Amino acid sequence: MYEPIALKPGRPAPQSLTHTPKFPLEGLLPRTPDDVTVNLRQQKAAERQAWCDARIAAAKAGEAPPSPPCVKALNISLFFDGTNNHEPSDTIARPPTTTNVARLFRASLGSEENPEEHKEGYYRYYMQGVGTEFKEIGEYAPQGAGLTMAVGGENRINWGITRLLDAIGQSCGEPPLSMEKAYDLVQAMGISRLKETLTLGLLDGNARRKAALQEPLGKLEAKLAEQREQGSAAEIKAIRLFVYGFSRGAAQARTFANWLELLTKVEDGGENRYLFAGLPISIVFLGLFDTVASVGLAYLAPFAAGHMSWADDSMRLPDSPQFLKRCVHLVAAHEQRGCFPLDSIRRKDDPRNELSPSRYRAGTFEYIYPGVHSDVGGGYPPGDQGKARDGSQHVLSQIALHHMYSEAFKVGAPLQVPEMALSPEQSDTSPWLKMDRATLGAFAISEALITRFNAWQAQLSSGPLEVVMAKEAEMITAWRIDRFVHGSMDRQPFYRHISGDNAKDMTKEEREAFAYLHQLQMEQDAEARGAQPKQRHYRTEEQRQQAEAQAARKKAEAERIKADYEKRTGSQVNFNTHKEYDPPLEQRQLRNAALDFRRDYIPEWNMREGDGQGDWELQTATLVNALLGGLVYLTNEQDEAGEYERMRLLGDRNYPKLFSALDTPANEQAAQVIALYDDQVHDSRAWFMNSAINGREVFSDYFRYRAVFFDDESNKHLSLLARAGQVIGVGIALASIGLSIKRRDPRYLIGLALPSLGIPVLRGKVELPELPDITAFDSLTGIALPMQQGMDALRAFTQDTGSIVALANALPLPQPLSERTASTPELQTILKAADAAKALKKAEESGDFSGLLGQAMGLLGSADSPTQPSQPAWLEKASELAQEVVN
Incomplete structure (x- = not known):
């Protein structure tokens, strides 16, 4: 079975967390x-x-x-x-x-x-x-x-x-x-x-x-x-x-x-x-x-993890106690979004020694607290998702x-x-x-919150961060089994508070109207703060008048929809133009969360039989632009299958610790912990699926443990995709490079590990690739890019990310795309598209759109270029240099 810690022979166990203290009823503000x-x-x-x-x-x-x-x-x-x-x-x-x-x-x-x-x-x-x-x-x-x-x-x-x-x-x-x-x-x-x-x-x-x-x-x-x-x-x-x-x-x-x-x-x-x-x-x-350095990567690719550019090599705390005297890090016990990996303050004593113990520097302390990301860092208003209603x-x-x-x-x-x-x-x-x-x-x-927290604290285990965090994920899985699978959520006050007559969820029409009005107000307020007015260019006066009339009609209709919504819900909505607009969808969030969890727990996957040799058991996802700066990693589907097996099994084992029967607490302490989960702990993944990306995370679910970075190590096996603007295996420098990543569906592996779930075990030999199947493409044209060979050492899955990054840092610089290096029809088309994109941006800034037609026609003239890449000679040379580094 999957284990949260897999130590190399000869390496000591990592240092344990500082145990989270009991909370006094009088609070912790000074009193005398x-x-x-x-x-x-x-x-x-x-x-x-x-x-x-x-x-x-x-x-x-x-x-x-x-x-x-x-x-x-x-x-x-x-x-x-x-x-x-x-x-x-x-x-x-x-x-x-x-x-x-x-x-x-x-x-x-x-x-x-x-x-x-x-x-x-x-x-x-x-x-x-x-x-x-x-x-x-x-x-x-x-x-x-x-x-x-x-x-x-x-x-x-x-x-x-x-x-x-x-x-x-x-x-x-x-x-x-x-x-x-x-x-x-x-x-x-x-x-x-x-x-x-x-x-x-x-x-x-x-x-x-x-x-x-x-x-x-x-x-x-x-x-x-x-x-x-x-x-x-x-x-x-x-x-x-x-x-x-x-x-x-x-x-x-x-x-x-x-x-x-x-x-x-x-x-x-x-x-x-x-x-x-x-x-x-x-x-x-x-x-x-709850330090998170890589949110942005996984908004685009929830199967990825990593660090943004300014966070590279800067998450390790300064070693000098003279300069940094004391650090306290409070982390979330129940955050599970694939796109929110945690950066612990624990690290190897000696970064150069792979057997060096992973410990906390003197004067630094890490504590774990119940809830998701913002249940620790704050920001939730009372009543959100039916929590903290009073x-x-x-x-x-x-x-x-x-x-x-x-x-x-x-x-x-x-x-x-x-x-x-x-x-x-x-x-x-x-x-x-x-x-x-x-x-x-x-x-x-409140005293009620303190009582519930102390009940949770009394059952909190001790040990290294990744072990304690895993146990907490397994315990809240037991709560989800009762609320989401057995259907007791509908009867709970937190759900009734946001459903039925109390629901304030917006329809698609309402969301679009509010987003439009928010955007209009945001543009006006930005100009008032000193931003340049948004430039709108029209070919004729008649075209300008038509556009303005259409905009006025659209605004009037949006204001009518807003007024109807406010009347229906009995609440006035004021726009905060300092932030992006986030529509209320709480009932939808929790309802879809329950369906998502139930589907994976039952399971209800509807996987059909095959011969084990086709692509149907593979999932493909796309990272539109891997040149985000920083480090981008791919997670390992075999680990994820093991995580599912462990979390489902231990969730079932934990169920009797919380419930003696459906919706019936096992004892008074369990009742307080259940009340904490019901009325205080939010579901950040439910919000993310339904507000941020409007759908299920690719390669992600409720049966995954949170990824944790410990300086240059991780609790997950990762494969390096990109670093500092260079996509591993692509020998050319472009403004934007996309990646198409094909992975074995973890649910297929789960079916092989747990046939008792009723998933058909596929006939034929199962080939599990040791390296991820990755192809690169130009984001502007979609044309496939030639890939360097000999990258196996860099592509291998590992928890020791530091050694892989060191190899990547020694790679030769990629060749910039130019007339000299665009030596194949595909690369010439990409170069034309890049030049056209630059010209368009310049025209938008200046308002002069003359000269764009010729570039557009030139690009269209090469539209029949093949999508499979030829191998330019300079790429072969780059591959040779790269192989010298990694081998």
Whole structure:
């Protein structure tokens, strides 16, 4: 049977998770003035050390004890939010949909509205999630590419670096760093996807960042030296950072930490120091919620996994405890989407030794929490999917929010506290410490939620992350058997809340109308934020008038449909144009989830008999563009068949632990765990299938364990498809390369392993290829591309992804497509199509469409080109070079 861990001979077992603690009924916010005093003393450590040094120096000189010196530390908090999360608009939504990162931001000291906080050295900065509007970096409207391909991730990380310049500058009496200067710095530090593709990721991002920052850092260092000499302001002794992130924002936070370490590391007398503008700098606390670095790849290909470009080689936490003092990572126990692989903070002690133990660095801790991705990181409003129906205090992510606040507060994070925790003196001298009503309300948590969580925590097993996560997936499978297979879901309050007369699901007509109105409003709002107006070109005045009249009719009809929907549901819909539109489809989500799970559990596959030699037992999926940057892997269907076998079997075994009969809890603890699953744990896969891709994930189902990366290792056997813009096996450089991937249907393998399921065992010999069957094609024309030979060593499935990436990095650069290299009819057609696409884009930008006809006719003239590729001579040479590398 499939096992979550398969160790190489001689390698020690991986280190276990830190056990998730029981949650106290009173919550985890500070309760006494002593708690606050301990927190403040840690923030003032640099000041106390400076005074201690001054007293020692005075004593040695025989002088009287000096007064406390005028010094301070800067306490800067940075917040990287998750995909499609946008704090300003999420806060004013009704009900609010703010994540835990956004709530911690609101609870942190350093508000721009209170100059006293800046005077005390507190600064806070928030970076909204990819896919949302972020005008400061030139994103004036939400971007679908941000949701699917991490566009904007690197710019957000570099924006975080500019915030350090802003904080130091303001502390020196300078005005805030202008948006124009900050934007120019972000552009100078960044590497575009085009540059990365053309150079296969060989551009040195650290060198670009150092070059861009050299001048502003030099000016700040000179300013600090001047103030130190003149004694005109409090001397800054240190920069203390507190960095938080959720989802892809957590990946950004980890990348930020690694990039900053490279920027600040200097050798001094054989020891490493970390200086920014000449000031000692460290990350005191790194707080992460369920790190995901590869969401975008699997939106297009749910059978794939990997890392986006800016996340390559930057998920491993910095090794220096001097630079990164403490990290806490809270991960989701029940996330199973194929497109949301987790990046653990566990890693090999020695990346070069394949037998090195996989452990947690000193000062780093990983905990597992119930629920899916946003049940840990936050963002679900009360009532979503019928969960937490009685208010936000019942939302499951409140548990993780309290835990992260507590962990950060213990090490001196500059956080506001409830008024009850402050002494009268603390309230008078530091009024900014008090949480306002809204901030305190965002931490509200119900006793019922705590009771259910503690029942879950009592049954939680111990062990390495992948083992504990597997057991949790098997336990919730038992719950799904009762609710989805035996049909008890229809009777549950969570389902009744979103079905029948309570249903707010939109029809196809309503979804299209709302999406159209949202798009119109989004374009208007983007222009108001500074975006260029959308250009529309018409050949004649009559054509313009007809188009405008048609648009007016379409808008009027959409507004009528919107008004009818609001009347039917009794709720007014306001558009949030800072984010992509997401229609309500909750009843459909859960109903289809139940059908999907039941079909696989029963099973109801309707697989017909064959001779075992044809293609009918194979599935084919397409990755439209593999040049997404970063690393793209293919998962192994044989592993997935074993996962199904294990999860189905252990789901059945766990059923009596939860239920004594249909819809009947086995005992009181089981009743509380069932209630947690019913009323708190969401189904992210149900949302993804029905809102994001409107259908079943290719090669995916509820019987898969979550993929987990441990730095350069994985719990899955993976085959490398692409890295840094190079598709493995394709010796030519194009703007876009598609892949067609044919895999054995895992259900066919399941039938062979578990004939008791009633699946016909096929006659004939079963050939299971050791390597994936992959063909490449040009995305513009669909023409097949010639593939290099001798790639077997790179294509092999392995859990040791680091060694395969090292081989890929040694491959020769692919040849750019040009008149010289387009030496076959197929490649000549592709070159013409690429030139035509460039011309069209240029015409759209300029409004001049003259000259396009000739290119279009030239392309049409080659439409009869064969789709099977010829083998150009230069490709044979490239294959020879590649084989020298991998062999």
